[in-house]
Each structure stands twice: as structure tokens, then as C-alpha cells.
Amino acid sequence: MRYRRLLLPTLKEAPSDATSASHVLLLRAGYIRKVGAGVYSYLPLGVKVLRRVESIVREEMNRAGAQEVLLPALLPSEYFRETGRWDLYGEVLFRIKDRKGTDYHLGPTHEEIITDLARHEIKSYRDMPKNLYQIQTKFRDEPRPRGGLLRCREFSMKDAYSFDVDEARARTSYEAMRVAYTHIFDRMGLTYRMVNADSGAIGGSGSAEFQVLVQSGEDFLAACTKCQYAANLEVASSPARPRAADPEKTPATDKVHTPSQRSIEEVSSFLGAAPDRFLKSLLYVAESEVVMAVVRGDHEVNEIKLARALGVAEVFMASAEDVQKATGAAVGFAGPVGFAGKLVVDQSAASVVDGITGANLTDYHLKHVQPGRDFTGQVADIRSVREGDPCPECGSPLGIYRGIEAGHIFLLGTHYSSKMGATYLDDKGEQQTIVMGCYGIGVSRLVATTVEQHHDQNGITWPMALAPFQVHIVQLGTEPEVEAAVGELERALEAQGIDVLVDDRDERPGVKFKDADLVGVPLRVTVGARALKSGGVELKPRSEPDPKKVEIVPLAEAAATLAERVRQLLAH
């Protein structure tokens, strides 16, 4: 492809509303343009990268035995009403009416639509297993789109759904997808971790996220520095350490005056006791009931775990008035001893010996508090793990990382199939409910995620598998021998199926080099009179930071050398 024919408008300055690296670079390098909040146009190079992602996903899905379908984006409300999601989904759903006033919406996800297809077309155990997927534009009226392609209101997603006769077979399908996903992300050249995740409101018995590790990621995950254990911070756990002393020897509780000492740090230094001896007591509201959560002083409450322990959808921090009302003391002096309401105690807090906690009396704390003796409550894992906490599987230290969720696989069970009556007849002629799984990959998000992980100060550094072009020829000068060499190289590369961009613009060399770095094609070849005099062209991988470090390759061998490099980089 000749640059002069291409729509590839690069920008020296980024639009001010772009913040994340991928957002800035995709705009500057001419891949996308903004149309509205969370809505983007893909320019030619943007489309090329999107297609690369799609085709890797397609190849691996097909290889795993899945079949491609294409479901509509425009959906009548009846399907979501059937499962209750017409109401549950709330404002995230883009709702529209047709000319007759019938409710429609734009599909944010397609469980209902695919389940409807399944209940009509899958009738016998002989019809399973089946795995159907699509690459579709999804619509979600996100409360806050951000980061360019990272979180859009209109975005491309691959969603797959498996249908099996029972839980065990469904798990086999789930495993096949897990393997396919590792192939997909490996091929894309991404650094990622598969992590255990919260299956959320959707339920089901298994769920794993594929998190691409980047500093700008919005999710936190804990991963073992030794073994394979990795989990979203929402669910990551770490065992409570054994008791430091004999709880039987804890003296009787003792009230101490701690005027205006509220925070753990304040009381800790005031009393000269380490934070891990404290029992931090926080009040939450769960379905209008005030509950107390107790964690060790050096730990933080994990609200998702707390909600799960309580069996509610979500919890909120109690207001100062609620705290006053529930404990009879100002904020900062709550404690579990004598607390009348529901009590949830973190397992680490429960193993504290001779602890310190609020006295439920303003300006007072209690010393010599012994969990189990002085108070009891539901013991559960309700705290967030910290960097260095022991791994639940092998005891080695856990690391905390940030990531972007690029894929998510769920074992759905019969959540949708039972609600929608998707049943089949087994080999005894008995009616059974289809067991489902669903598997998503954020296709357009992956474009941005890849840039987040693959860029430097000069621009994008695409992995070969996703790059819009594999080779970028920078033509310097218009001398006949330069033109000829460029043409020869271009033809030879294209003959080998290599996608080449030729910068044939009438621009100064500096402009072309800057743009080449910005656009981020993995291999750059400079063809100019200077190197040509000695019969060569200059080869430089985009990943090489030193602009002077180029390799001179004889023109006659250039195409073969480049083809070999492309192969190597794809095999990576």
C-alpha cells in the first residue's frame, strides 16, 4: 500500500481529551477518530488491526470446535423481559421504540438471544455439545466511557456460548475455551494472567478472567510469585496466620481513655501497639440492615467479599449518623464487643490474640479483647489481600498487579436455560435443562490494550501478529534507482504475502521517520541513495530504541531477510 493513497492522518499534538497512552497514540497515529463519548470511527489502519484481532480469535475459536453465527444487534424487549434483565440491566441498556411504539434495545450481550435459538433448535442430547460464537458490535450506555477504545459505549466483542447435556460436559467445553483463550492471547504477543474471578450476579460455578498486565489497568489482581495461583483482587484470598500466643492467657478487657484518637495509626501510636493487634470495626449497610465488619488493623475490608459473605448484592459504608445510632459512639470508636447487630469477622481478625478495639463509647478503646471470648460473629474472608501475603496454594508471597480485562469465561449452568425453558430429551426420553457456558473477548478493547502494553515515547510498537502492516518502507528521495529499488522490494514482499506500507510521500526524512515510529509497524526498511550506493537498504526493527542502530542488508537479499524476520516475529 502506498502512503499517498492511504487515509493515514497523523497528528503532532493529541486532542486534549485523550489521556491514556492507547487513546492518545491511536488518535495521533491515525487509527481512530472520536465521534461521541465512547463512540469511535475506525480509520483504515484501525480497521486493519481490528481485523487482525478478529481473525486470530476466529481461527482459534474454529479450531476449538466453535461455529460462527451472527445475531442481531437490534433486539425486541421480550427476550430480556423473559429473564428479568429488561429491568435489571437498568440504564446501561440503550432502549428505543419502533414506529409502533414497541420496545427495542441494542444488544449489550446476547445470552437471551442465543438461548432462544438453542431452545428452538437443540432438542435432543444428540444435538450437543454445541458452541456458537459471534463477533458483534455491542452497545452499553456506560455511566462513564473512558480511555478511548478501552471502555466504549459501542464496541466489538466476541461472545461464545456453549450448550451441554450436563455440568461435567459443560466443564469440558469450558476447559476447551480456556485453552483456546490462552492460544489467542499468546498469539497476540500479550503478557497476561488468567485469574479466578467473581462470577457476579450472573451466577454459575466457575469464572476466569484473562487480564492483560499493564500499569494503567483498572483491575487489580493478586498473583503468586511462585506458583500459578492468580485471582482478581475481588476474590483473591490468603490464609490467616496462626495465632501468635495462647488466647486463654488474654487478660480481662480493659477500657482505656483515647481522646480524639480515631484512626488505627492514631490509636496505634497513642497506645504503643502494632496495627495488627487492632480489630478494625467498620459499619456497612446491607439491604437496609446495619452490619459490622471486623478486620485486623493493618487490613482493608473488601466490600465485594463482604457482600458475598452476607449473601447480598452490595454493601455501602454506613453514614456517620448510622454509626452513631448503631454503636452509641462517634465514628472511630466502634467495636464488636457488645455490638447488638450482625457481626462479620474476618478470619485474620478472628485469630488475633489480646486485641484492641473501639469501645462503642466516644474517646474510649478496649484492650485485651479476645475474639471468641468477648464477642462472636460470622467468621469469613472479607479482607483484601496485600502485596506479600502468602499464597493460598503454596504459601509463597503474592504480588499485586494491575490489568485490563480482555476476556472472561463463565460456566453459566442453567441460569438462562431454566428461565427460558431451553430443555432437551436425554437418552431415556426425560426432559433435562441445557447447561450453558459463555465466553467473551473484548475485540476492540484488545486493540487499545495491546497499545497500552506495546508502546514507547515515540509511538506504538505493535506485535507482529496485530500490526496493520508487517513492513514499512521509508522511501528517501525520488532518484530513479531509489524508485526502482522501492518498487522491486515492494513487489517481492507482496509476492510473499507480506503487507507492506510504502511511504512515498513528498516529505522530509524526519517527518517520515517520526510517522513511522508513531504508526508502529514492527519492521522498517529505509531505501535511500546513501545506502543504495553500497547496494543496500537499511533495516531497523521498531522495537530497537536507538535510531542509529540499523542493519545494512543487500537489496537483493532484503525481501528474503524481511520475510524471515516476519516469520520469526510471528512465531514469537
Place this chain on the structure above:
RNA sequence: CGGGGCGUAGCGCAGUUUGGUAGCGCGCACGGUUCGGGUCCGUGAGGUCGGCAGUUCGAAUCUGCCCGCCCCGACCA
């Protein structure tokens, strides 16, 4: 939805405090110059100052309402 900020030429910004009819850089067009890491010089085109209403002799500037966008939080099968 809560908090903060922004909206002036395609992009980045100044001008708003103190009302007098809009400017700079980049980009774009033309001429010249230069030619291996965003040359230099000159000329030029391009703006309902987000919208509506109001105050005023006069509004980018003051007031009110509305719209859009960004950031933090909440939210995110």
C-alpha cells in the same frame, strides 16, 4: 448520580478577572528555500467564540437556563 474541570479556526492554546467587535503555534493552500529524525522565509484561506434567553449603546467577556466533553468516585454479564 456525587465531586472537579473544560467548551474560542481541523488540532493545541491565549484573550474572560477590568465589556469596545478575536489572536498565537501546528496543520492546510500558494511561492521560494531546504533535503537522512517533525527545514526556514513569505503570502493566503479558514471562526454563528457550544446553544438559547437576558443585562448593556455595545457581550467571547456579565447573568440565567440548557447541551456537549474530560477527569476522580460510584457503576461496569
